[in-house]
Amino acid sequence: MTAMAMLLAPWALAVAVSVPLQRLERAFTPAWSVRLAAGMALLFAVATAMSSAAVIALVAEDPTPVGIGLAVLAGTFLAAGCVRATRHLLRAAASLRAGKVFRGSTARRGDLLVVDDGTPDAFAVPGRGAVVVVTTGLCAALDRAEFAALVRHERAHLRARHYLYVQAAELAAALNPLLAGWPRLVRFAAERDADERAAGDDRAVLARALARAALMCAGSRPPEAATLGAAAGDVVRRVSALHGPRPGRPRRWAVLACAAVVVVTVADVGVTTDLVQDRVVPEEGESSVVVIG
Template sequence: MLLHVLVYLPLLFPLPAALGARPLAERLDPRWATWLLTGCALALAALSCAALGVLAVAGVVRLEPAGWIGGWSAGTVRAHDSVSLPESVLAGLALAAACAAGGRIVWRRSRSLLGAALDAACLPGPDQVVVVPDRYPDAFALPGLPGRVVVSSGMLDALDARDREAMLAHERAHLACHHYAFVALAHLAAAVNPLLRPAATAVAYTVERWADERAAEECGDRRQVARAVGKAALATSRSSAPRRLPQAVLGLLGLPRRAAGDRPGPVPRRVAALLAPPPAHHPLTGPVLAAATAAVFVGVNAVCAFAAAHDLHHLLELAGAH
């Protein structure tokens, strides 16, 4: 039966997607890379849950009580269904775990975003930029209605006037483009399917690159933005004060991450990208490529999941005729 073959493909496709996440993040324009990676991650997470659901239902319909209720022959289902009961049980448990993990992160992210909005509303003054007395050099965008840019006095001391301009342009880009939403959705997909964690990490990087490019356009100097990022990272590494970055915000240096092995971390990669020529904006390297890649990759997954569900439906029709 096709069911036993096709139903597993949506569970395996997130693996090549995860392997290709970092190369895509490095090569594509960061804006389109963010949209592509986030959209694909959400679609692949949903389709993997659909595949687990088909596997779980395939086990339920084998049971005699399900046959009595549904009006089909459970014996016919067992004779023609190649999905074993242990497979269905494991799929059901995995689906329950995925739903629980997804619900947990939705709850946590909702609380953190609400808390960030309340913090933004409670900050003093009407200006978008708020300076807080804190010796730790930090700057971050706080989502809210309206969003605010929070800068510590330690960060202001570490940067000169032009660096501050680049830093503020970066943080304003986070607010204007709603980057926190992309990061939250990518983390939701990774919680549902852990194979997509590299994609979520790539999205966290591409939103920072997106903000870097917006800041470079606003300041008119890519090297100045690179210097601001580098000086902020150096000041942060030299500070002994603890960093207290709220979960829902995005800062100039992003979230703290360790480099894997000998590979450079996100900050050196961002600086290198800013010192290189700006990303090309040719349609074939932007929206067309992103849409085509997402359509083909997600479309194959959707066809596999739909075919497996259709095969199960055909089996139930066959069992109902006996």
């Protein structure tokens, strides 16, 4: 019973926390949300992976028909997760290499690169020599204050290293599909955090710039672009947030609840890791059932 509870705990916690993700988002400031959500997603992915490995290790020691079936499921989950995670890392590496075109451009002025393109767009390119890329179409469509606000927003992404947190959440979802909702939460929190960092004293300027840029981008892209609906909804929420007060402190109950979940999950990872090590490579003089009898 103890072994079963230990193996099921990370799965139960991952599902229990994944269901009320919107409450998690509302309980913390954007700066807290982007870091906490990325860290928890990756922790849950590691915990459930170690739980699966522990199932395989236990069954290998004392195989039964039911146990063998569970081990096959656990092995399939681990193998599929590793394949998805490898593909994700390869795509991320390819994207980082592709960014050299912008980072190494001789046309850049400091950390800003303006490219001759009528499509209104702006994005941050991370990596060594990170740069903010904006198109001439966007430059022409916004006034000076709005343009400066959007550039500050992209610079905020680079300063806060939001791309690392987004990649961590996406890696977690690749390892465990139950965590598929976490990357969107982290991406939205990253945008909100960049908004708050860039808004300055006049939040209305950035709100107006976001709304205008979103409308122009939507009008310049083909209707088959599948991400437009979700992106438009996110922009509405971001603009509404900028018209409201600045985020306050995280709620105490949420901090305590997340701390408890993290402590329990970390402890579970430690126990399952030790269990797998004891079964696979027992230490000299140590019983293979030292952790769980």
